[in-house]
Amino acid sequence: MSELKAFIFDLDGVIVFTDRFHYLAWKKMADELGIHFDEEINHRLRGVGRMESLEIILERYEGEPLSDEKKHEFCTYKNDIYREYLSTMTPDDVSDDVRSTLAELRARGYKTALGSSSKNAKYILEQIGLTDAFDAISDGTNITRSKPDPEVFIKAAEFLGLEPSECAVVEDAAAGIDAANAGGFTSIGIYEAAKYGRTDIPIEKFTNLLTSPF
Numbered sequence: 012m013s014e015l016k017a018f019i020f021d022l023d024g025v026i027v028f029t030d031r032f033h034y035l036a037w038k039k040m041a042d043e044l045g046i047h048f049d050e051e052i053n054h055r056l057r058g059v060g061r062m063e064s065l066e067i068i069l070e071r072y073e074g075e076p077l078s079d080e081k082k083h084e085f086c087t088y089k090n091d092i093y094r095e096y097l098s099t100m101t102p103d104d105v106s107d108d109v110r111s112t113l114a115e116l117r118a119r120g121y122k123t124a125l126g127s128s129s130k131n132a133k134y135i136l137e138q139i140g141l142t143d144a145f146d147a148i149s150d151g152t153n154i155t156r157s158k159p160d161p162e163v164f165i166k167a168a169e170f171l172g173l174e175p176s177e178c179a180v181v182e183d184a185a186a187g188i189d190a191a192n193a194g195g196f197t198s199i200g201i202y203e204a205a206k207y208g209r210t211d212i213p214i215e216k217f218t219n220l221l222t223s224p225f
């Protein structure tokens with residue numbers, strides 16, 4: 012393994028927790044379409060892109076086949092509701108541990124980047140006052156393939172001017188760990204991803220990034 016020079020962070024489920032907002036927005040859309048949607052199905056949406064999430068929800072849809080235009084309309088509808096929830100977020104939604112660990116990693120000379128599937132990532136970072144904590148931001152607006160494809164992390168490494176082998180990816184979702192591994196990154200799994208068999212380095216909490224031997 013090359014010397015580790017950077018950490019690339021997933022956003023949703025690692026830096027902040029917007030699962031509930033995703034759930035409530037998809038739930039409203041699904042209820043209006045008469046599609047069964049619950050927390051278990053919502054769980055399958057973690058880390059995957061918006062259109063891919065809609066396709067998972069539509070597995071239970073029993074109506075006429077939907078045009079691409081209609082699917083885009085549903086995604087926009089869900090996103091408008093989701094962004095209303097996001098507008099209530101503030102810097103208090105970031106824990107002191109996350110804020111101080113990001114700062115300390117930089118103080119130790121590591122680069123930091125964001126690697127999120129979300130097209131709302133920059134808006135979320137603004138809301139929580141964390142835009143300046145990252146040297147590069149790779150998100151849903153600069154990729155064509157969603158996790159488990161490694162594109163979002165490869166772009167993050169490119170933006171930092173580093174090779175994947177010089178970067179570790181911090182992820183909470185299996186799709187993100189698979190993406191990191193496929194791209195040649197060291198995968199660090201937190202929370203649920205700490206129990207995922209393909210994770211290189213499991214950690215229990217965010218501050219463990221400061222004590223793990225890299």
Ligand code: B16
Nearest residue numbers: 022023058059061127128129130131
């Ligand atoms: P958006 P991450 C992911 O963010 C979420 O985990 C996933 O649930 C969501 O569908 C995806 O972003 C797309 O988000 O609709 O905001 O573009 O975990 O990659 O930071």
Ligand code: MG
Nearest residue numbers: 021023024058
């Ligand atoms: Mg995530």
